[in-house]
Amino acid sequence: xxxxxxxxxxxxxxxxxxxxxxxxxxxxxxxxxxxxxxxxxxxxxxxxxxxxxxxxxxxxxxxxxxxxxxxxxxxxxxxxxxxxxxxxxxxxxxxxxxxxxxxxxxxxxxxxxxxxxxxxxxxxxxxxxxxxxxxxxxxxxxxxxxxxxxxxxxxxxxxxxxxxxxxxxxxxxxxxxxxxxxxxxxxxxxxxxxxxxxxxxxxxxxxxxxxxxxxxxxxxxxxxxxxxxxxxxxxxxxxxxxxxxxxxxxxxxxxxxxxxxxxxxxxxxxxxxxxxxxxxxxxxxxxxxxxxxxxxxxxxxxxxxxxxxxxxxxxxxxxxxxxxxxxxxxxxxxxxxxxxxxxxxxxxxxxxxxxxxxxxxxxxxxx
Amino acid sequence: xxxxxxxxxxxxxxxxxxxxxxxxxxxxxxxxxxxxxxxxxxxxxxxxxxxxxxxxxxxxxxxxxxxxxxxxxxxxxxxxxxxxxxxxxxxxxxxxxxxxxxxxxxxxxxxxxxxxxxxxxxxxxxxxxxxxxxxxxxxxxxxxxxxxxxxxxxxxxxxxxxxxxxxxxxxxxxxxxxxxxxxxxxxxxxxxxxxxxxxxxxxxxxxxxxxxxxxxxxxxxxxxxxxxxxxxxxxxxxxxxxxxxxxxxxxxxxxxxxxxxxxxxxxxxxxxxxxxxxxxxxxxxxxxxxxxxxxxxxxxxxxxxxxxxxxxxxxxxxxxxxxxxxxxxxxxxxxxxxxxxxxxxxxxxxxxxxxxxxxxxxxxxxxxxxxxxxxxxxxxxxxxxxxxxxxxxxxxxxxxxxxxxxxxxxxxxxxxxxxxxxxxxxxxxxxxxxxxxxxxxxxxxxxxxxxxxxxxxxxxxxxxxxxxxxxxxxxxxxxxxxxxxxxxxxxxxxxxxxxxxxxxxxxxxxxxxxxxxxxxxxxxx
Ligand SMILES: Nc1ncnc2c1ncn2[C@@H]1O[C@H](COP(=O)(O)OP(=O)(O)OP(=O)(O)O)[C@@H](O)[C@H]1O
Ligand SMILES: [Mg+2]
Numbered sequence: 001x002x003x004x005x006x007x008x009x010x011x012x013x014x015x016x017x018x019x020x021x022x023x024x025x026x027x028x029x030x031x032x033x034x035x036x037x038x039x040x041x042x043x044x045x046x047x048x049x050x051x052x053x054x055x056x057x058x059x060x061x062x063x064x065x066x067x068x069x070x071x072x073x074x075x076x077x078x079x080x081x082x083x084x085x086x087x088x089x090x091x092x093x094x095x096x097x098x099x100x101x102x103x104x105x106x107x108x109x110x111x112x113x114x115x116x117x118x119x120x121x122x123x124x125x126x127x128x129x130x131x132x133x134x135x136x137x138x139x140x141x142x143x144x145x146x147x148x149x150x151x152x153x154x155x156x157x158x159x160x161x162x163x164x165x166x167x168x169x170x171x172x173x174x175x176x177x178x179x180x181x182x183x184x185x186x187x188x189x190x191x192x193x194x195x196x197x198x199x200x201x202x203x204x205x206x207x208x209x210x211x212x213x214x215x216x217x218x219x220x221x222x223x224x225x226x227x228x229x230x231x232x233x234x235x236x237x238x239x240x241x242x243x244x245x246x247x248x249x250x251x252x253x254x255x256x257x258x259x260x261x262x263x264x265x266x267x268x269x270x271x272x273x274x275x276x277x278x279x280x281x282x283x284x285x286x287x288x289x290x291x292x293x294x295x296x297x298x299x300x301x302x303x304x305x306x307x308x309x310x311x312x313x314x315x316x317x318x319x320x321x322x323x324x325x326x327x328x329x330x331x332x333x334x335x336x337x338x339x340x341x342x343x344x345x346x347x348x349x350x351x352x353x354x355x356x357x358x359x360x361x362x363x364x365x366x367x
Numbered sequence: 368x369x370x371x372x373x374x375x376x377x378x379x380x381x382x383x384x385x386x387x388x389x390x391x392x393x394x395x396x397x398x399x400x401x402x403x404x405x406x407x408x409x410x411x412x413x414x415x416x417x418x419x420x421x422x423x424x425x426x427x428x429x430x431x432x433x434x435x436x437x438x439x440x441x442x443x444x445x446x447x448x449x450x451x452x453x454x455x456x457x458x459x460x461x462x463x464x465x466x467x468x469x470x471x472x473x474x475x476x477x478x479x480x481x482x483x484x485x486x487x488x489x490x491x492x493x494x495x496x497x498x499x500x501x502x503x504x505x506x507x508x509x510x511x512x513x514x515x516x517x518x519x520x521x522x523x524x525x526x527x528x529x530x531x532x533x534x535x536x537x538x539x540x541x542x543x544x545x546x547x548x549x550x551x552x553x554x555x556x557x558x559x560x561x562x563x564x565x566x567x568x569x570x571x572x573x574x575x576x577x578x579x580x581x582x583x584x585x586x587x588x589x590x591x592x593x594x595x596x597x598x599x600x601x602x603x604x605x606x607x608x609x610x611x612x613x614x615x616x617x618x619x620x621x622x623x624x625x626x627x628x629x630x631x632x633x634x635x636x637x638x639x640x641x642x643x644x645x646x647x648x649x650x651x652x653x654x655x656x657x658x659x660x661x662x663x664x665x666x667x668x669x670x671x672x673x674x675x676x677x678x679x680x681x682x683x684x685x686x687x688x689x690x691x692x693x694x695x696x697x698x699x700x701x702x703x704x705x706x707x708x709x710x711x712x713x714x715x716x717x718x719x720x721x722x723x724x725x726x727x728x729x730x731x732x733x734x735x736x737x738x739x740x741x742x743x744x745x746x747x748x749x750x751x752x753x754x755x756x757x758x759x760x761x762x763x764x765x766x767x768x769x770x771x772x773x774x775x776x777x778x779x780x781x782x783x784x785x786x787x788x789x790x791x792x793x794x795x796x797x798x799x800x801x802x803x804x805x806x807x808x809x810x811x812x813x814x815x816x817x818x819x820x821x822x823x824x825x826x827x828x829x830x831x832x833x834x835x836x837x838x839x840x841x842x843x844x845x846x847x848x849x850x851x852x853x854x855x856x857x858x859x860x861x862x863x864x865x866x867x868x869x870x871x872x873x874x875x876x877x878x879x880x881x882x883x884x885x886x887x888x889x890x891x892x
Contacts, residue, residue, distance in 0.1 A: 016861025023872040028880065029854075061854065061873075062880045064843050071850040074857035081861055104849045111853065 003155055004180045005084040008136060011129040012081040019074070029061040029070070034127045034269070036120075041268040043317035048277040050263040050318065052127065073121050073128075075100055075111060080125070080136045090137040090176055093119055127269045132178065134230070139175035144228035145198070146171050147205050148216030150235070151186040160185055163216070170205055173218075177231040187239050192216045192232065193356065194260060194279070196247040200340045200351065207352045216241070223256055226267070229274035232260065236276045243276050244360065249284035250302070250337035251309035254319075254328070257281050262318045280365040282356065284338050286330040291364075292355060298342035302335055323366055395481065396802035397489045400438060401557070402751065404549035406802070407442050407489065408432075408559050410482035411543050413747055415446030416570060417476045418541070422449035423594055426573040430563065432551060434580045439494065440549045445542040450504035453511050460487055460498050460543070461517040461524030472718075472794040474598035474684050476747050479801065486545060488517055493548035497527045502541040510535030551580055557750045563587060564699065565741055565748035569687055569790055571695040590695045595746075599683040601794060602634045605671045607717025613668045617656045625659070626652040629671070634679040634717075636671070644671050681712035684721045684792045687746065692725050692790070700786055703729030706826040710819045715809045720793035722812070724819035726827055727786040738785035742806070744796040749804055756805035758789045761816035770824035771831040789816055844881050851877055 019029045033056060034040065040053040061070040079100055083091065091099060097115040104111060112118055126133055133140070147170040150163045154174065163171045174182065193215055195201040201219035204210070210217050216235065220228040236243050245260055247253030261279040263271025288294065302310075313319055314328045331337075343351045359365065392398065396406035412428055419426035424447060431443040451459060458465045466480025487498035503510035512532035516525045535542070552558045560577065567575050567587035572594050575587040603612075622628040629641040645652055648666045650659075659667070689707040696705045707725040714720070732739070742749040742758040753759050759780075767774040767781035774781040781787075797807040806812065851873045859866035 013861055013863075016858050016864075020858055020862050020864060020869065020872075023858075023869065023876060026876065026879075028876060029873075061850070062847065062876070064846065067847060067850050071854045071857070074854055074861070078857040078860035104853065107845075107849055109846075109849065 008131045009084050011131050012077050030058050032056040033059050033124050041265050049275050050268050050271045052269040084137050090139045134176040134178050140226050142173045142175050142225045142227035143221040144173035146218040148210040149188040153183040153185050155181050173227045177227050189216045190214045191242045194245040195219045209352045233274050233276050243279040244282045245279050246282045248339045282359050282365050286334050295345050298345050299336040302337050394801045395485045400550040407486040410486045411444030413476035418448030429576040431578040432580045441546045443544045447540040450539045451502045456513050457524035460500050461515040471600050473600040474792050476745050490545035490547040494546045496546045499544040501532050503539050506538040568695045568699050569743045569746045571691045590698050596685045598685040601683045604634045604679040604717030614664050620656050625654040625656050628656045635677040678714045679719050681719050686721050686723050686792050696725050696727050700727045701731040702727035704830050706823045708819045708822045710815050715811045718795045722815040722819045723790040724823050725788040726823040729784050732784035734784040737780040738787050741788040743790040752805035755799050757808040757812050761813045770828040847877050
């Protein structure tokens with residue numbers, strides 16, 4: 001089956017045409033690149049998203065410091081366009097580096113010397129033409145797995161896939177989950193449960209939590225890759241399902257929640273397409289310790305770096321709500337962290353049968 | 368007691384200078400087999416060049432070295448100079464301290480009257496063979512061939528054989544032949560080859576031919592037909608006179624009165640000054656010079672030296688000239704850049720002198736290691752006693768890093784593809800010893816050498832800067848050009864346009880931009 005890449009192809013062509021036009025008007029070729037550095041990242045209070053600001057930097061071909069980058073940017077763009085036109089399978093960002101690396105004629109200079117030269121330029125192109133890397137047919141390695149009463153159509157093969165019939169492994173989140181590639185055919189779930197780590201997701205899957213509670217369960221195996229986040233947003237936005245997130249009770253767990261919810265600083269330009277500002281933080285939170293009589297053996301003393309990270313995230317604008325500031329303060333005072341995995345101290349099926357259903361029923365979450 | 372002293376005194380007089388130098392031949396540069404042959408060649412070549420210069424003849428010197436046994440060589444030096452009067456030959460070649468230049472304050476290579484006789488003496492001591500001199504003073508005159516030895520005890524020449532040489536081909540000139548114990552090295556910093564090469568650099572009007580024993584022939588061509596300006600003889604200046612010499616002058620002068628002695632035998636002593644000084648030391652103006660006691664002489668010269676006198680005339684010197692030096696360094700060194708400087712003449716201890724310097728950079732010069740240093744005094748290369756020399760010292764005291772060169776800790780000889788040449792011209796070069804190998808470090812001499820070198824170095828630095836900029840600009844243009852080709856391809860692919868046409872557009876704007884770039888650069892300067 002042929003995937004429709006026409007809109008991205010058009011955007012890439014437009015980039016080339018703009019440069020050509022400048023040349024024809026005897027102007028020095030320049031492109032505007034929105035800055036992706038921290039000083040151009042802000043938290044949009046209204047939409048509750050991390051966003052990229054409007055600061056742009058000119059990249060000019062006849063500025064020696066930028067000339068090579070300019071050329072490299074165009075090389076990447078033209079290769080992407082070519083691959084899209086030929087409907088080739090997507091390449092990883094490492095493969096793109098190899099595909100473009102060669103020696104410039106009559107010199108010992110290479111087009112690219114390391115992947116760290118291509119990576120940021122790919123992100124530049126994403127912001128320049130306002131297209132996702134996935135739309136450019138480039139992929140990052142996805143990690144996530146998902147299961148539940150959702151049937152999707154994979155347009156690359158034309159298969160309909162019922163995520164309720166994926167056995168113990170679940171369905172691996174594909175690298176590209178854009179509309180032109182993945183369609184939602186059918187869904188009867190009532191909500192989505194995001195579980196930080198695979199081990200706990202595995203218990204939820206094996207005990208058919210998604211079947212009994214009519215929901216979708218997904219894990220990004222720690223810090224999620226782009227595809228899991230993008231897929232979660234699409235499920236939330238298009239299927240209108242609420243999203244609950246379950247993380248370790250420590251600064252890292254809380255931060256990963258914020259990545260699902262508000263996006264990240266590094267990929268600020270991507271938040272709009274991947275964040276789920278409505279997502280709710282189910283736990284673990286400090287009050288759960290008493291509410292669910294978690295045994296002391298589940299506690300791990302917080303380290304210095306845990307404390308430091310806590311102080312850091314406390315300062316992030318998106319954690320500056322009253323209830324979050326309190327939670328972070330409580331956690332600091334508590335002085336311990338609790339991993340999701342430790343819930344097995346209360347029985348293997350405690351989280352499945354007791355914790356999550358209780359929390360959802362009581363609406364015991366943080367926003 | 369008195370008779371013993373008398374006896375001793377008699378014996379002391381009997382120790383001839385020749386005998387003394389036999390024991391101290393290292394002072395004359397005859398301390399090793401390797402150095403001795405070089406010194407012999409040097410004495411012969413120096414004399415030949417001096418003679419030609421004095422006679423205003425463009426010099427043509429031929430040096431031939433032939434192997435004559437194990438560690439034994441025959442050295443033949445021939446010049447096209449004015450030749451030597453027959454009756455002079457024995458004294459010149461077989462009497463030490465006999466020369467025309469010792470008493471004259473004039474810029475010349477020889478100054479002591481020892482050189483060629485010492486070479487002959489060395490030859491005689493190591494092989495027992497006589498020095499053979501063939502000389503001819505004009506086209507219609509016979510060439511005399513004389514075999515000579517030196518009577519070591521008497522410091523007197525001994526003629527072994529004398530004849531007319533019908534085979535001598537030159538219209539005029541002198542040929543000196545000696546056989547000596549020696550070691551021959553073909554190349555390297557203290558080789559005859561190197562000595563002649565350097566000689567040719569500072570004697571651009573001389574043609575030098577070298578037949579080495581291998582045998583190979585080397586020709587160092589003249590780079591100019593212009594003869595150097597004739598140096599002028601000057602009278603000594605009181606500031607540079609030592610008591611001993613002053614006393615000797617008092618004894619030998621033809622002047623009848625002390626006043627005319629002072630005004631006539633010295634530079635810059637007028638009759639007013641002479642009268643004033645004589646009054647100060649309570650001597651009558653008409654005193655006969657030879658009657659002065661040691662005490663009177665000492666008082667007189669000391670007082671004269673405290674007088675404010677004009678510096679001696681400076682136009683007596685004959686520098687190589689910055690242009691000629693540049694031309695010959697260029698020819699001989701095939702460097703990328705040669706800069707030369709001739710300083711205005713200056714004075715040390717009453718002696719006029721003048722410093723010239725040249726720096727050659729890049730091209731065929733070897734880029735590893737320290738710079739090659741070429742030292743010259745009155746157009747003679749100095750190959751030995753490098754570290755004792757004012758030139759080496761001055762080079763080492765300059766911080767070459769300021770001029771874009773590398774140097775360890777800002778002292779010593781700089782590194783890089785570099786030849787640094789310094790020439791001192793003077794009516795009397797203050798050598799550190801009779802072997803005339805190193806210049807003494809008078810502060811004013813060191814200062815002048817440094818000023819000359821620093822001026823050259825500034826030119827070099829500017830050149831290096833320009834060159835660096837040019838390379839950088841070229842590298843930029845090259846980079847743009849390389850990237851342009853890629854860019855054209857990418858834009859053509861993105862727009863489905865015509866690659867050649869796009870390449871042309873980029874090329875056009877590249878040309879426009881490089882022009883702008885270079886304009887900005889010029890504005891900066
Ligand atoms: N090739 C020559 N042609 C003409 N005259 C010569 C030649 N060689 C030597 N003379 C004369 O003989 C003199 C003595 O030469 P010698 O080399 O012994 O001493 P010098 O050159 O005066 O001083 P120095 O000891 O510094 O070399 C010279 O001053 C010069 O007048
Ligand atoms: Mg001499």
